[in-house]
Amino acid sequence: MSDALTIQVYEVVGSVLCVASDDGQKVHDRIAAALREGRNVVVSFRNVNGLTSAFLNAAIGQLYDSFSEGEIRAKVRVEDMEQDDLVLLKRVVETAKAYFKDPERFSDAAREVLGDDDA
Amino acid sequence: MAVKLALQQIRHCRAGFAELVDLAAQAERCFLEQIEIDMAGASWFDADMCAAFGALLYRFGHNLNTVRLLNIPNLVEQILSKNAFLSSYGRKPIPDTWGTTIPYQRFETKDERYFASYIERELVQRPEIPAMSPRLLKKFRESIFEIFSNAVIHSETELGIFSCGQFYPKKNLLVFSVADLGIGIPGNVKKKIGSQLLPERAIACAVDGRFTTKSGPIPGGLGLKLLSDFIRLNKGAFVIVSDKGYWELRRGQTLTDKFRNAFPGTVVTIEINTADTHSYALRSEISPSEVF
Known part of the structure; x- marks a missing residue:
């Protein structure tokens, strides 16, 4: 990824704590803009000290709405993440893939698990 | 004439x-009233329950009522003043x-960064915290942060988010609670799948992780699942009250129940076992190249 655009999450958010969905949206918009220009993207989490699934859903998970799994895998790379943050990101990515493959799946899952109660 | 209500002991449990x-429920229809809450019977008040209590009182005030708290026992008055x-x-x-309290505070939904600073200041950087x-x-x-984000994203609250915490040194317990005055989990689930579930089952559904009430381009559905996974490992407790539903995970066991009356929003409380020496070691290393 020698021609890659590097996005410093800390710089975009302006904080070590990346917890807000709105902040994730800002990161997403930069990644998406670069991908639309055909660029590779490196997303660096250097100096980030706290993440939530809400932030990562907005920043990364949302990419699967506009770009294919193959495209994301080929063009996006993350750097400087601790192992447990990578685990969280992996879960966010898996959830996003499932969500965009079939958004109704989640409703079906609810019905399957619980049935309707007609409370 | 004032509407007179009374409050008994408040502990962070179903009761x-x-x-x-x-x-x-007793104050639900009050408008432009003087509401007097007699707390003489509240001989104990778990400070973290201030998030839920504060949310209710704020709602009473929003309905243009004047709230007065009367006969607060000395010990409780001290705790709730601290x-x-x-x-x-x-x-x-x-x-x-x-230094055992994490102060009661109300936030707007746009205050996520402010909330994060409050947690850093009142929890992470304080030497008194275990x-x-x-x-x-x-x-x-x-x-x-997951709990707060969950309230921001799902509650649709217009009256804010209320939080409070307490450290119980003798029990090695750190409790933190977040309450909102929003649509509630059962209402959210109904909006999403169009069916009415029993409130306690709607909460179970939200925690399940295979379901999200989110729609649109940003996926969701993970926050509460992540929390329950963590609490199971920590051997702490995780309590959700929403509408008439009560859902509890304690020492690995879940308990659900239904209240006679509804909480006008959602309360999420976590109880962390601070003596936990679990390493949270990861089962396997993930390489950044395997994430996508």
Whole structure:
């Protein structure tokens, strides 16, 4: 990824704590803009000290709405993440893939698990 | 003439929440009233329950009622003054000598960064807070952010988000609670799948992780699942009250119940076992190249 655009999450958010969905949206918009220009993207989490699934859903998970799994895998790379943050990101990515493959799946899952109660 | 209500002991358990939802029901129709809450019977009040209690009182005030808290037992008055809860009701705050409180505070939904600073200031950077392993502290902090984000994203509250915490040194317990005055989990689930579920089952559904009430381009559905996974490992507790539903995960066991009356929003409380020495070691290393 020698021609890659590097996005410093800390710089975009302006904080070590990346917890807000709105902040994730800002990161997403930069990644998406670069991908639309055909660029590779490196997303660096250097100096980030706290993440939530809400932030990562907005920043990364949302990419699967506009770009294919193959495209994301080929063009996006993350750097400087601790192992447990990578685990969280992996879960966010898996959830996003499932969500965009079939958004109704989640409703079906609810019905399957619980049935309707007609409370 | 004033509407007179009474409050008994409030502990962070099903009975404590039942007491609060009954209080909410009694004041539900009050408008432009003087509401007097006699707290003589509240001989104990778990400070973290101020999040839920504060949310209810704020709602009473929003309906243009004047709230007065009367006959507060001395011990309870001290606790609720230390965490600044009673500052909203005319009492002076008193110093928290032992540093066991995480102050009561109300936030707007746009205050996520402000909330994060509050957690850093009141929890992470305070020497009085028990020495948890760095990884446990990180997990705890992230769990709190997940709860707050969950309220921001799902509650549709227009009246804010209320939070409060308390450290119980003898029990090695750190409790943190977040309450909102939004649509509630059962209401959210109904909006999403169009069916009415029993409220306690709607909560179970939200925690399940295979379901999200989110729609649109940003996926969701993970926050509460992550929390329950963490709490199971930590052997702590995780309690959700929403509408008439009660859902509890404690020492690995779940308990659900239904209240007679509804909480007008959602309360999420986590109880962290601070003596936890679990390493939270990862089962396998993930390479950044395997994430996508």
